[in-house]
Amino acid sequence: MVTVPELTHTQFLLASSLDTTTRLLGTMVVFNMADLKLAPKEGDSFDTSQAYAEGLDKQDSLAAKREEFAINGEELIYVDGNSLGRLPKRTMPVIQNRVEREWGEKLIRSWGSCGWYETSTRVGGKIAQMVGARSNEVIACDSTSVNLFKLILAALALRPGRTKIVTDTLNFPSDIYVIEGCINLLGNRHALQLVPSHDNDLTVDMETLEAAVDDTTALVLLSHVVFKSGFMYDGRAVTELAHKAGALVLWDLSHAAGAVPVALNEWNADFAVGCGYKYLNGGPGATAFLYVREDLQDQCSSPIWGWFGQSRPFDFATSYTPAKGMARFLAGSPPLLQLAAVEAGVDVIKEVGMEALRAKSLQLSEYLIKLADERLSPLGYSVGTPRDPAQRGSHSRTTSASGSRRSIPRLQRCGTWSSGSVERWRRSCTSSTLSTDLPLLDPTAIVQRRGQCGNSMILVASGRFGS
Amino acid sequence: MVTVPELTHTQFLLASSLDTTTRLLGTMVVFNMADLKLAPKEGDSFDTSQAYAEGLDKQDSLAAKREEFAINGEELIYVDGNSLGRLPKRTMPVIQNRVEREWGEKLIRSWGSCGWYETSTRVGGKIAQMVGARSNEVIACDSTSVNLFKLILAALALRPGRTKIVTDTLNFPSDIYVIEGCINLLGNRHALQLVPSHDNDLTVDMETLEAAVDDTTALVLLSHVVFKSGFMYDGRAVTELAHKAGALVLWDLSHAAGAVPVALNEWNADFAVGCGYKYLNGGPGATAFLYVREDLQDQCSSPIWGWFGQSRPFDFATSYTPAKGMARFLAGSPPLLQLAAVEAGVDVIKEVGMEALRAKSLQLSEYLIKLADERLSPLGYSVGTPRDPAQRGSHSRTTSASGSRRSIPRLQRCGTWSSGSVERWRRSCTSSTLSTDLPLLDPTAIVQRRGQCGNSMILVASGRFGS
Numbered sequence: 001m002v003t004v005p006e007l008t009h010t011q012f013l014l015a016s017s018l019d020t021t022t023r024l025l026g027t028m029v030v031f032n033m034a035d036l037k038l039a040p041k042e043g044d045s046f047d048t049s050q051a052y053a054e055g056l057d058k059q060d061s062l063a064a065k066r067e068e069f070a071i072n073g074e075e076l077i078y079v080d081g082n083s084l085g086r087l088p089k090r091t092m093p094v095i096q097n098r099v100e101r102e103w104g105e106k107l108i109r110s111w112g113s114c115g116w117y118e119t120s121t122r123v124g125g126k127i128a129q130m131v132g133a134r135s136n137e138v139i140a141c142d143s144t145s146v147n148l149f150k151l152i153l154a155a156l157a158l159r160p161g162r163t164k165i166v167t168d169t170l171n172f173p174s175d176i177y178v179i180e181g182c183i184n185l186l187g188n189r190h191a192l193q194l195v196p197s198h199d200n201d202l203t204v205d206m207e208t209l210e211a212a213v214d215d216t217t218a219l220v221l222l223s224h225v226v227f228k229s230g231f232m233y234d235g236r237a238v239t240e241l242a243h244k245a246g247a248l249v250l251w252d253l254s255h256a257a258g259a260v261p262v263a264l265n266e267w268n269a270d271f272a273v274g275c276g277y278k279y280l281n282g283g284p285g286a287t288a289f290l291y292v293r294e295d296l297q298d299q300c301s302s303p304i305w306g307w308f309g310q311s312r313p314f315d316f317a318t319s320y321t322p323a324k325g326m327a328r329f330l331a332g333s334p335p336l337l338q339l340a341a342v343e344a345g346v347d348v349i350k351e352v353g354m355e356a357l358r359a360k361s362l363q364l365s366e367y368l369i370k371l372a373d374e375r376l377s378p379l380g381y382s383v384g385t386p387r388d389p390a391q392r393g394s395h396s397r398t399t400s401a402s403g404s405r406r407s408i409p410r411l412q413r414c415g416t417w418s419s420g421s422v423e424r425w426r427r428s429c430t431s432s433t434l435s436t437d438l439p440l441l442d443p444t445a446i447v448q449r450r451g452q453c454g455n456s457m458i459l460v461a462s463g464r465f466g467s
Numbered sequence: 468m469v470t471v472p473e474l475t476h477t478q479f480l481l482a483s484s485l486d487t488t489t490r491l492l493g494t495m496v497v498f499n500m501a502d503l504k505l506a507p508k509e510g511d512s513f514d515t516s517q518a519y520a521e522g523l524d525k526q527d528s529l530a531a532k533r534e535e536f537a538i539n540g541e542e543l544i545y546v547d548g549n550s551l552g553r554l555p556k557r558t559m560p561v562i563q564n565r566v567e568r569e570w571g572e573k574l575i576r577s578w579g580s581c582g583w584y585e586t587s588t589r590v591g592g593k594i595a596q597m598v599g600a601r602s603n604e605v606i607a608c609d610s611t612s613v614n615l616f617k618l619i620l621a622a623l624a625l626r627p628g629r630t631k632i633v634t635d636t637l638n639f640p641s642d643i644y645v646i647e648g649c650i651n652l653l654g655n656r657h658a659l660q661l662v663p664s665h666d667n668d669l670t671v672d673m674e675t676l677e678a679a680v681d682d683t684t685a686l687v688l689l690s691h692v693v694f695k696s697g698f699m700y701d702g703r704a705v706t707e708l709a710h711k712a713g714a715l716v717l718w719d720l721s722h723a724a725g726a727v728p729v730a731l732n733e734w735n736a737d738f739a740v741g742c743g744y745k746y747l748n749g750g751p752g753a754t755a756f757l758y759v760r761e762d763l764q765d766q767c768s769s770p771i772w773g774w775f776g777q778s779r780p781f782d783f784a785t786s787y788t789p790a791k792g793m794a795r796f797l798a799g800s801p802p803l804l805q806l807a808a809v810e811a812g813v814d815v816i817k818e819v820g821m822e823a824l825r826a827k828s829l830q831l832s833e834y835l836i837k838l839a840d841e842r843l844s845p846l847g848y849s850v851g852t853p854r855d856p857a858q859r860g861s862h863s864r865t866t867s868a869s870g871s872r873r874s875i876p877r878l879q880r881c882g883t884w885s886s887g888s889v890e891r892w893r894r895s896c897t898s899s900t901l902s903t904d905l906p907l908l909d910p911t912a913i914v915q916r917r918g919q920c921g922n923s924m925i926l927v928a929s930g931r932f933g934s
Contacts, residue, residue, distance in 0.1 A: 070571040087571035095566060095804070096559065103750050104537040104554035116751060143799020145773030146613055153652070169785060174774035174799075177787035181772030185620070185652070194785065277800065283570055284583060284803040305648030306612030307641035318636060318661065320644035332610025332641075333744065336751040337562070338805040 225393030281345030692860030748812030773798030
């Protein structure tokens with residue numbers, strides 16, 4: 001039986017207004033447990049002592065990477081790095097240079113002399129290295145939603161006789177919204193098939209997926225790592241499965257790019273999109289990216305025939321000719337201030353390399369899962385993430401049985417609670433070390449609830465724990 | 468006869484690479500004429516002396532506004548404020564706060580506590596004040612191209628039986644590209660009609676426009692101020708004309724918002740878009756905006772059913788319900804770093820007020836036109852902008868007869884030239900004063916050419932003029 005420290009002075013700042021403008025995105029837990037004493041459990045190979053964690057950190061070649069991030073005070077432990085990645089220290093100087101020198105002093109000369117024109121392509125080329133693509137297959141532009149929209153319509157146009165789009169119930173809801181919008185726009189000639197999970201939103205069975213993909217399927221659109229459980233698809237197997245049926249594949253890499261190795265070229269993937277503000281550390285509302293396999297690019301058309309997608313925009317011709325290659329998927333001017341942050345964030349990851357990052361990520365996850373097994377299971381919580389690392393991205397969740405909230409009495413007082421809650425924890429592995437963050441992390445406090453209103457809630461405990 | 472000073476030490480930095488990544492956007496002239504002596508012409512009411520300009524500046528309540536902009540050295544005269552507006556001094560601190568404090572320290576708590584959720588709406592509300600709309604009719608999001616795409620499709624869906632879209636040959640080319648893309652996407656059931664100019668790309672005749680708009684017309688899409696000549700439409704008259712025929716109107720305000728008073732509500736305009744990086748001083752690739760008249764909002768649908776356009780995104784429902792009002796036109800997460808710059812830029816204009824700004828703008832334009840009449844007409848150049856201020860936005864151009872380039876020999880050496888050139892000058896009136904900028908401005912140097920390759924070119928003369 002594990003003793004749960006009593007929360008003695010905890011303030012939960014519930015940014016929980018129920019009106020439309022202040023609804024909450026994702027999950028966040030930030031708390032201060034400087035006074036929390038976690039005693040090591042004798043006889044366990046897993047050990048929650050500071051010394052044990054420090055020992056592991058000494059073997060960790062990426063431990064020093066924490067210094068690259070703006071982390072203000074050790075009292076704040078941020079475990080929601082896959083909702084908004086932390087700020088790299090190098091980002092502000094990069095933005096300041098773009099604003100003060102390139103915009104303020106050089107003005108529009110910077111389009112040429114400071115590489116503004118190439119920004120979408122250059123940043124895309126760096127992201128390409130992280131997702132196993134050629135540098136001419138990825139561009140950074142627009143939002144994930146807009147990029148999904150462009151590529152769904154481009155894909156459907158390549159399969160004019162086919163009427164089915166396949167995704168799963170674990171996918172991020174807005175991916176489904178964008179698909180629905182495309183179907184509506186094309187006159188409801190297509191149908192969406194949602195493949196269900198048979199194990200409580202943990203995974204999707206490959207056979208069930210395979211049965212859904214048939215010769216009427218135009219497109220299979222899936223998140224490589226799903227947000228609900230951290231489940232990670234076998235990218236190569238799913239791509240092969242779709243291609244065998246004559247369908248195209250579009251991967252959403254929002255929870256994968258910068259978090260796990262992705263091998264788009266090896267998989268022979270057709271299309272992909274992803275966001276810049278999670279594992280790429282590109283800041284709030286960061287510019288997203290999109291990928292189109294090289295041999296498909298000139299067969300495709302973006303539905304948005306924009307200024308930067310024109311073959312020769314400075315001819316000022318009054319008729320559109322799509323640019324060669326990826327540029328045709330650009331729409332308006334690239335958001336150059338926002339892209340400065342994305343580029344700085346991507347550079348941090350690029351220097352680490354995805355293999356080293358994945359190894360570190362798995363170590364952090366295993367440590368966290370052991371913490372949960374030890375401390376949360378007696379309280380009725382269980383790990384709701386695949387145990388097999390090959391099936392797991394880099395974020396985890398816990399699931400709770402109804403009533404388990406009794407064990408954490410102070411948490412109950414901070415808002416409305418309902419049963420059937422989904423709790424998750426998340427962390428930003430590039431900026432985390434075991435000895436600094438995880439031993440101090442009390443899993444009982446890492447709780448995200450879906451309140452009675454159906455909204456997610458942010459829990460911020462800014463006080464201190466005492467035993 | 469006017470003596471044109473010889474250019475003695477002029478470097479033209481032609482950012483003129485012809486490959487796709489370095490093509491040039493818009494026009495720019497930056498030059499240094501600290502040594503240029505412009506003697507006043509006796510007997511003229513118009514006077515190019517410093518004393519004359521200083522006298523006018525003393526009566527100008529906005530002269531001090533120049534101090535609000537980052538202007539590094541009086542030697543650089545920037546007359547391309549409608550391609551990329553200057554950097555307001557307040558912008559960098561606003562961005563720095565968003566990056567270092569809101570993102571770096573508060574992390575995702577800022578969605579609630581720092582107003583991140585309301586950013587598109589809040590910035591839109593400020594822009595609404597500049598374009599004569601209600602605050603709940605404008606949102607800041609995406610690029611102009613993406614917003615045009617959304618509203619064209621929304622408009623066409625409201626006029627299902629009609630098959631014609633009307634615009635003019637003076638419109639910005641990418642507006643036409645986006646229309647063409649929409650027509651293609653909808654299966655080529657619509658036709659685009661381009662209303663021509665009958666006076667060398669100066670204006671469009673209202674009768675010609677009226678003749679083009681008939682009972683097959685779904686949408687009239689025009690730039691309120693056209694980029695080619697600075698011609699400004701009568702917004703109310705055109706809107707009435709379109710509505711009389713049962714058509715909808717979509718105004719592109721990219722060269723109007725923040726430059727001239729716009730009265731969308733008074734005109735009873737249906738839709739509008741505009742960019743943030745020109746007169747709104749929002750920086751390179753600034754977030755754009757869109758307007759939908761209040762009573763139309765809930766009748767319309769955006770084709771991109773994105774994350775932020777969903778009614779209750781944090782219910783994580785697996786089916787899309789559009790948000791009420793303008794929010795349904797949002798797609799992905801708002802680009803919060805980029806929007807910080809837009810908001811700072813908009814605040815500068817908002818504090819000035821559009822009436823005062825228009826008065827100042829007209830004074831600057833009249834002064835510049837007089838300079839051109841006096842100094843350029845003997846060289847074969849003429850003002851290619853409507854003389855009537857009611858028909859003119861806030862940028863101007865000159866047109867030249869073939870061969871007139873002989874008069875400015877040094878300019879010939881800087882690149883390839885062709886006849887039929889279009890030359891413009893432009894200025895950012897909020898950051899300009901007469902005594903500092905315009906008397907030193909030699910119109911003969913303000914030349915933008917369309918080279919033999921068909922590309923625009925940027926001319927940057929960083930040397931000095933001598934007499």
